[in-house]
Amino acid sequence: MVRYHASWVVPISEPPIPDGWIAVDRGRIAAVGRRGPSGIAAGDVDLGRVVVMPGLVNAHTHLELSYLRDQVPPAASFPAWIRGVLQARRQRPDARAPEILSGIRRGLEESIASGTAVVGDISNTLVTFGPLARSALAGVVFYELIRFKAAGAEQAVEEALRAIDALPATELVRASLAAHAPYSVAPLVFRAIRKAIDRRPFLPCSVHLAESAEEVEFIATGEGPWRALLEELGAWDPTWRPPRVSPVRFLDDAGFFDSRVLAVHGVQMTPGDLERLAARGSTIVACPRSNGHTGAGAPPLSDFYAAGVRVAVGTDSLASAPDLNVFAEVATMRALAPRVPAALLLESATRQGARALGFDADYGTIEPGKRARLLAIEMPAAASDVEEYLVGGIQPGQLRWLEA
Numbered sequence: 001m002v003r004y005h006a007s008w009v010v011p012i013s014e015p016p017i018p019d020g021w022i023a024v025d026r027g028r029i030a031a032v033g034r035r036g037p038s039g040i041a042a043g044d045v046d047l048g049r050v051v052v053m054p055g056l057v058n059a060h061t062h063l064e065l066s067y068l069r070d071q072v073p074p075a076a077s078f079p080a081w082i083r084g085v086l087q088a089r090r091q092r093p094d095a096r097a098p099e100i101l102s103g104i105r106r107g108l109e110e111s112i113a114s115g116t117a118v119v120g121d122i123s124n125t126l127v128t129f130g131p132l133a134r135s136a137l138a139g140v141v142f143y144e145l146i147r148f149k150a151a152g153a154e155q156a157v158e159e160a161l162r163a164i165d166a167l168p169a170t171e172l173v174r175a176s177l178a179a180h181a182p183y184s185v186a187p188l189v190f191r192a193i194r195k196a197i198d199r200r201p202f203l204p205c206s207v208h209l210a211e212s213a214e215e216v217e218f219i220a221t222g223e224g225p226w227r228a229l230l231e232e233l234g235a236w237d238p239t240w241r242p243p244r245v246s247p248v249r250f251l252d253d254a255g256f257f258d259s260r261v262l263a264v265h266g267v268q269m270t271p272g273d274l275e276r277l278a279a280r281g282s283t284i285v286a287c288p289r290s291n292g293h294t295g296a297g298a299p300p301l302s303d304f305y306a307a308g309v310r311v312a313v314g315t316d317s318l319a320s321a322p323d324l325n326v327f328a329e330v331a332t333m334r335a336l337a338p339r340v341p342a343a344l345l346l347e348s349a350t351r352q353g354a355r356a357l358g359f360d361a362d363y364g365t366i367e368p369g370k371r372a373r374l375l376a377i378e379m380p381a382a383a384s385d386v387e388e389y390l391v392g393g394i395q396p397g398q399l400r401w402l403e404a
Contacts, residue, residue: 001024001025001030002024002025002044002045003021003022003024003045004402005021005035005044005046005047006052006376007050008051008379009021009032009053009366010052010346010366010390011053011054011367012053012054012347013367016387017032017034019034019035020034020035021033021034021035022366022374024372024374027371028368028370029370029371030368032366032367032368047376047402050376051377051386051389051390052366052374052375053346053374053375053377053390054117054350054351054364054366054370054373055115055116055117055118055363055373055401056116056117056326056353057118057312057313057326057349057350057353057354057357057359057363058111058313058314058315058324058353059119059312059352059353060120060122060285060314060315061111061119061120061316061324062316063104063108063123063128063131064095064100064125064127065317065318066107066318067104068088068103068317072085072319074292074294075293075295077212077214077225077295078211078215078296079212079229081293081295081320082229083229088319095124095125096127101127101131104127104128104131107318107324108131108132108137110324111137111324112401113396114325114327114396114399115375115394116137116324117137117363117373118138118139118354118357118359119137119140120139120206120262120314120357121139121140121141121142122178122206123144124144124146126141126143126163126164126167126175128141129167129173129175133168133173137172137173138173138363139172139173139174139357139359140174140203140357141164141173141174141175142175142176142204142206143163143164144177144178144179144180144206145157145178145185146184146185147186148183148184148185148186148230148235148236148240149186149235150186150187150188150239150240153192154188154192156192157177157189157193157196164176174203176206177193177197177203177205178205178207179207180207181211182209182215182219182247182250183214183219184226186240187240187254190251190254190256191254193205194254197260202358203260204262204357205260205262206261207262207263207264208265209263209264209265210263210265210266210267210273211291211296212267212297213268213297215268216246216268218242219245219247219250220243220244221242221244222240222242247273248263248269248272248276249272249273252280257277257282258280258282259280259281259282260358262282262284262357263277263282263284264285264287265284265285265286265291265299266299266300267291267297267299268297269284269299269300269303269304271307274303278309278310281310282309283309283311283312283355283356284310285312286299286311286329286333287313287315287329288301288332289322289332290314290315290317290320293320293321302339305337310356311344311348312352312353312356313349313353314329315328325396326349327349327390327395330345330346330390330393331391334392342387346391350365351364352364373401374402375399376400376402377394377399378398378399
């Protein structure tokens, strides 16, 4: 057993502990406390002026798009940005092209260097599962389905289930299903995904939701840029009829939401939408830097927290974000929602993400029994509020992983 001492321990599950210590035994947290008058015992490790906190959770990213870093410029609207992504991806139709595999490897390395312990990764090909399973990260690979035509919905979902069932079993990496978005997935496909997830009660599910004004327009009227793109791609289903409600109500009326659903982005969510998600126990994953790059706008972060919705943090992909640093994402959230307590932002980047992905038994807080996947972050003498310091934008050079 090793006992580490630090200027601050931030357990997330309780207020920060000054002059704290953490006992680690065989990779698990054995105990947490505050240094007594006797000081540091022989054999203990004094980490100095650092903050020890749990590894972060990046609840939404697309590692297979890492090769598109700096390749898709900012856009004035989200549909215009998606067109840029489609054009870029057509140039690399092979999911195992060397550039894609190299990008995945660099993305994993960058994630770990930035303090991430768990990821929620969206994949259209499952190519990221192997590299993720061989890394130090835990996570869920969501096999994302894009299918606007309703014909063959259940068969398509069953084929996806067989694909994830064929993956090797691992202790720290799991595979599940995701629906891309209401403008790209048929109602029958949503229902088939919901039925499949109901048969696997320990797996989460993800969906991009209320990301852009154009999505709201499409679900309400059936018109606009999304319909035009579906028609261009030959994916339009003439039997589809617009629900004429908000995207959130559309999926809620279909019975899609529960506590295992991650609703990603939420830029266009109304108070009524947030009330629905809070009632279902679903989690919104905020990715504000990506939203700015793609032209989707700024998410109403203060409203998220005021509504009592669970909020997690995601960087989205390197096609739309400058890096995979969750600390940098949290700093943007602090700038957009200055009245949200720093403690809640830190909880979003740790415990809430771990819970949403199904890893809260092992990650997200510093508590006895959990994995000792812990960060030691330099804290300058001038910093007086440890939580505010942590949401100010920590860079990889300021942190290291504790050897446990």
